Amino acid sequence: MMRVAVLLSFCAAAAAQVPKTWDEKALKDWATPLAGLGVRPGHYAEAEYYKAPVDNLRTYPVYYPGREPDGYWEMLARVGPKPLIERDKIKSEADWVAAGKRVFEELDIIMFRSYDPKLIATAQSREYYEKAKVRPRPDGTVPGLRWVPTDKGVALSLDNCAGCHTRRLEDGSILRGAPGNESIGPLVGALAIAGASPIPLPGDSPGMMLWRGSTVPWIKDDLHESIRTMTPEDLRELGRGAFATGIFPRWNGSPFHPNKIPDLIGIKDRKYIDHTATQRHRGPGDIMRYAALVSYADVSDFGSHRILTDAQRRIYGRSLDEGLYALTMYLYSLEPPPNPNKFDTKAGAGQKMFRQAGCAGCHTPPLYTNNKLTLATGFTPPKEHFKFLDIMPMSVGTDPQLALQTRKGTGYYKVPSLKGLWYRSRLLHDGSLTRLEELFNPDRLGDDFVPSGFIGFKLKARAIRGHEFGLKLAPEEREQLIAFLRTL
Ligand code: HEC
Ligand code: HEC
Secondary structure (H helix, E strand, C coil): CHHHHHHHHHHHHHHHCCCCCCCHHHHHCCECCCCCCCCCECCCCHHHHHHCCECCECCEEEECCCCCCCCHHHHHHHHCCCECCCHHHCCCHHHHHHHHHHHHHHCECHHHCECCHHHHHHCCCHHHHHHHCCCCCCCCEEEEEEEEEECCEEEEEEECHHHHCEEECCCCCEEECCCCCCCCCCHHHHHHCCCCCCCCCCCCCHHHHHHHHHCCCCCCCCHHHHHHHCCHHHHHHHHHHHCCCCEECCCCCCCCCCEECCCCCCHHHCCEECCCCCEECCCHHHHHHHHHHHHCCCCCEECCEECCCCCCCCCCCECCHHHHHHHHHHHHHCCCCCCCCCCCHHHHHHHHHHHHCCHHHCCCCCCCCCCCEEECCCCCCCCCHHHHCCECCCCCCCCCHHHHCCCCCCCEEECCCCCCCCCCCCECCCCCECCHHHHCCHHHHCCCCCCCCCCCCCCCCCCCCCCCCCCCCCHHHHHHHHHHHCCC
């Protein structure tokens, strides 16, 4: 009996060919070498990765006080730890997608689970949500927070993927995979301490954590060194600008040059991961690897430079390979919602503009990206890169700092897909703009321009340079182009 069950689960896995998440061979040439350093980031050894304890727990939504279904608290108190992914139940491709939806919605950041009665009481307090202006979703749940029954009791935790990659549309509906736009309030900070770190950083103050997430030791006069000696007020201001809705300075990124949260709908067809193409996307294994990397498995070694202290170099817990595979299958299955913008004569005229203005050379239909890399201004790619990267050796001239001055700095910006522009808001890699009207407004090239999105530390205005395509259009043509873009 036992042997049959083992055999069956082996067959389901084999049939779906679950790749190994931490596969030395696949990791070896996965990342793009860093521009200022000429080498690829290092990674934990396969044996080290698989030594980490498996964490495979279901989590449950936090409800706005008073909106819980009948008996919810009793259920939570009674249910105990339950497995998030149940391999034996997965038989078909549809089962993988369904299991992956659960992983996407329920995966929490295991290192930030808290049993602190004060924080738990806050998550149950109407006063907190009113003061923090957190709006419940139509089903009564609140974004960002999860209850996790473990063998130590019920912990309060933070959403992982769903926390940043779930969007609430204007009609109130929830769009999974789209760039996040909901506020969770200060509980995030209380649970995560310094938001940019995916793991606890023993020994670091919040300021030091922010520094560790962004310091670039091989760059002369690295701006991030200033974080070490910043006043608390300046640190708060830096954080306010960089941790705004829709943008996030990921680990290895920078609070001075944050990046927008991208849309995961359509990820299946993209050849590169991240705005700066930090990694290649060769198949499901690479998305599994990326999920593990950003959640708990970034050793943060760059050539001879080590970012983490010995005490901080640790994988605290890992997901099952099957869980990450299911998550990937779910992400691959995501479809955009029906587009309310009809393709009318105005949009038709805009489509002509799109072709005439040369947009399609880079934003090539049907994906509206040619899946190639452009150069950040000032970067000359080494010859050998042309052998393994799909490079258009030209620059669109946008702010080069994320691509050159951070640990995500590959020297490249990928050509983004224009699909789903109608429900997204942040534009360009740094989310400096939030409206298409702004992107095609030539005033943005002036130093006195006040962008509606990310401006920059201590700046009140900033020129948003580069990507000058379409800036010379007459006002009517511009409207047509934008009408077309909103139909994609
Ligand atoms: C704290 C916010 C946050 C969380 C949590 C988060 N992401 Fe992201 N994600 C981002 C940001 C910001 C980027 C863009 C990073 C960049 O361009 O360098 C990104 C990029 C990505 C990309 C690349 C998309 C593309 O088109 O290049 C994928 C895939 C992705 N995330 C998947 C996940 C998965 C899977 C999880 C859960 C394991 C997750 N993310 C958790 C914020 C988040
Ligand atoms: C030479 C290649 C190229 C051409 C031509 C081009 N783009 Fe782009 N486009 C890019 C790149 C690269 C980016 C990302 C730049 C960045 O984030 O710094 C981008 C970004 C965008 C964005 C923002 C998307 C997002 O998710 O942030 C829009 C919208 C856009 N382009 C529309 C157009 C239109 C419309 C045209 C024609 C008028 C056009 N582009 C011509 C390469 C190109």
